[in-house]
């Protein structure tokens with residue numbers, strides 16, 4: 222059980238698609254977090270995975286029928302008592318039945334009685350996902366307050382590829398955790414907004430095998446991308462070196478290595494972005510000389526490494542906006558990783574950095590002593606150019622991402 226969760230009642234609904242086997246990973250995610258998991262498969266789902274598997278994994282009955290256990294009135298009780306319902310995979314047929322309010326099995330009856338967050342993770346062939354009937358059903362479910370995830374793109378059953386692939390179980394689990402932490406964390410307020418996010422650390426080569434790098438895992442930037450897509454944004458993620466992260470569904474990834482490459486990608490793409498979020502840990506310095514071949518031991522101490530300063534990408538964006546190369550409406554968000562020192566605390570340094578960088582929002586994190594870098598949880602402050610300062614309480618990086626996106630939305634609203 223992680224720091225932010227208590228034992229909650231999670232319903233995992235499983236639709237009848239080949240991706241039903243991946244529901245096992247979703248169930249495991251929630252049981253390993255210590256939650257009470259109740260699996261409700263559709264009858265069709267049991268063609269793909271047996272009831273015994275769902276019961277063994279969850280430790281609870283897993284029937285698709287409303288007429289089993291009638292004295293317990295499961296068709297209303299399970300939904301009424303749930304803190305979260307996750308449907309994985311959500312097939313076209315299951316979403317159609319849910320959108321029209323059918324209650325012809327235990328899962329759809331549960332959906333009608335649930336008053337908690339409902340997360341649909343769709344999986345189907347691209348043609349079915351793109352069909353106007355499915356689009357309309359998705360729109361209806363969203364209008365009813367459910368969260369329908371943007372599916373991943375990639376290999377589907379057979380040889381075809383395209384959007385419609387089930388998002389990875391870990392990602393479904395992370396978004397489920399977010400909704401348990403904060404039920405209103407995924408409003409559809411960024412529909413069509415183009416967001417450019419940098420994440421991870423840059424690596425500055427010394428020779429073909431060595432580099433200067435930093436401890437950034439990329440988790441905060443990836444969490445921002447993951448949450449932004451599910452709020453309707455069109456997201457491009459410029460990723461340096463990362464660890465312990467998986468590619469969020471529906472996000473375009475542009476991999477880079479050095480600060481110079483990151484600057485090039487950001488500059489090229491920022492002109493068509495509505496929001497740029499610089500979550501990457503960009504190396505401030507790079508070696509002046511990059512050896513063509515491996516630097517060998519020769520008995521003597523090596524020459525000192527001489528460094529030169531990298532461009533400040535964030536400041537460059539603010540300058541480009543002032544020069545009219547970006548639109549005035551472009552929202553620019555920076556991060557500050559601070560340790561505090563004799564000149565001031567973490568927040569003091571954050572305030573100075575906000576002014577120096579000139580961005581609209583600055584997320585200030587305390588780093589050092591195992592904080593922020595590589596961890597799953599984070600805490601900090603959110604400073605705005607208009608002078609507001611909000612404490613971001615300790616919580617998952619996905620939760621922090623949702624609060625940062627709230628602030629982005631607010632800046633966009635104020636500008637209109």
Ligand code: CTP
Nearest residue numbers: 499501503505531532533534535555556557558
């Ligand atoms: N940043 C950047 N380009 C750089 C260095 C940093 O765009 N060459 C961005 C980071 O992505 C982050 C913000 O600037 O959004 C602040 O990064 P940080 O490392 O905290 O600040 P620095 O500018 O490097 O200042 P200092 O190291 O002096 O604290």
